[in-house]
Amino acid sequence: MRDTLTSRFFFFISSIITLSLLFLAAFFFLPGWNTSEKEVQQEKIVVHRGASLRSIIATIADKEVVRNERPLLITAWLFPELRQIKPGRYTIPPGLSNYGLLSYLHHHPQDEERVLIPEGLREERIAGIIASQLDIDSLSFMNSSRDKALLEELGIEAGSFEGYYFPGTYNFPWASTSQEVIRFLVGRFRAFYTDSLRTLATKRGFDELELLTLASIVEAETPLDEEKPLIAGVYLNRLKKNMKLQADPTVQYALGRKPGRLLYKDLTVDSPYNTYKYKGLPPAPICSPGALSILAVLEPAETEYIYFVATGNGGHYFAKTAAEHAKNVRKYRASRR
Structure with a gap:
């Protein structure tokens, strides 16, 4: 009789333990156990820098990814390594378990x-x-x-x-x-900016900052890639002749103004970026030049041009003398009219 009672007792205890383990397994690891019925597609959540775990879990609940926050909090408490979630924007697949959801956020690359x-x-x-x-x-x-x-x-x-x-x-x-x-x-x-390009810049007499500065002016002057070596050639010729660059984009930069037409009074602004007032390059770039503008400065067109003016349709007229330039300016003004 005693053996029978003992057997029943151990069976009862083992059943309770087994059921408890099954419940815990379902609680932590069963896919979809705590997932909202609404969740049939991937959901995006945002984790900002400095966000607490509780606020992250609240966001997950607000998105209705899960039915209840508490199972996730308990899971995070029992598995502390999953509490570290990097800031980012995450795309969460549907049907994850509590453990699987936190593990996904912990291990999965951010979007x-x-x-x-x-x-x-x-x-x-x-x-x-x-x-x-x-x-x-x-x-x-x-x-x-x-x-x-x-x-x-x-x-x-x-x-x-x-x-x-x-x-x-x-x-x-x-x-x-x-x-x-x-x-x-x-x-x-x-x-x-490889060693070979650096060597070319040195031959031109430019350090890195000076190269980017002139390239930024070339970039700002023309949207046409085929014109960039010519524009660079003009500015290099002016530098060699100790002439002022007289580059409109540098004045626009000094004024904090978007590209556009300048007035004569604008050309008097007292700024080291005003290349109508001061000779040489401005102290730093005026925008971020692309590869073609940088290469144009390093490998400019061999030209005798020292002037250019807009054609009015995106390109430029180039001239070797002041007289030729004056004619081109008249053509540009006529095109504007």
Whole structure:
């Protein structure tokens, strides 16, 4: 009799233990156990920098990915390694278990954004593009652009990273910091600026900053790739002759103005970027030049032109003498009328 009771007792206990283990297995690991019935597709959630685990789980519940927050909190408490979730934008597949959901967020790469940085943009425009597509505030980006420690770290001898945001289309983690984006873009320029190109720049008498400065002026002057070597040739000729560059885009930059028509009074602005007032190159780039503008400065057209003016339809008239230039200016004014 005693043996029978003992057997029943152990059977009862083992059944309770088995059922408990099955419940715990379902609680933690059964797919779909805590998933909302609404969840039939992938759902996107955003994890901002500094977000607490509780706020992340609340966001998951708000998106109706799960029915209840508490099972996720208990799972995170029992599996502390899953509490570390990086900031980012995550696409969550449907039907995950509590453990599987937290494990997915812990291990899964965050979503990336494809960001296009066109040639010829100033840094405030680039900051706007970055802020619109990544979890970065444009003011934070501009502050990082002027961060002296970061400039020194990357070997930039200027007051900002203007000109160093190498144009192109890149994939960035959505939660990138402004410093990470800047380091990456400067790295893309440095990867492009090979030793052979550096040697060409030295032969031209330019250091890295001077090269980018002249290339940025060329970039701002013409949208036509075939004209860039000619524009570069004109400016190099003017530098050799100790003439002022008289580049309109540098004055527009000094005025903080978008590209457009300048008035005579604008040309008197007292700024080191006013190349109508001061000889030589301005102190730093006025935009971020693309590869073709940089190469145009390194391998310019062999020309005797020292003047150019817009044609009115996107291109330019070029001239060797002041008299020829005056005729071209009249043609340009006639085209505007």
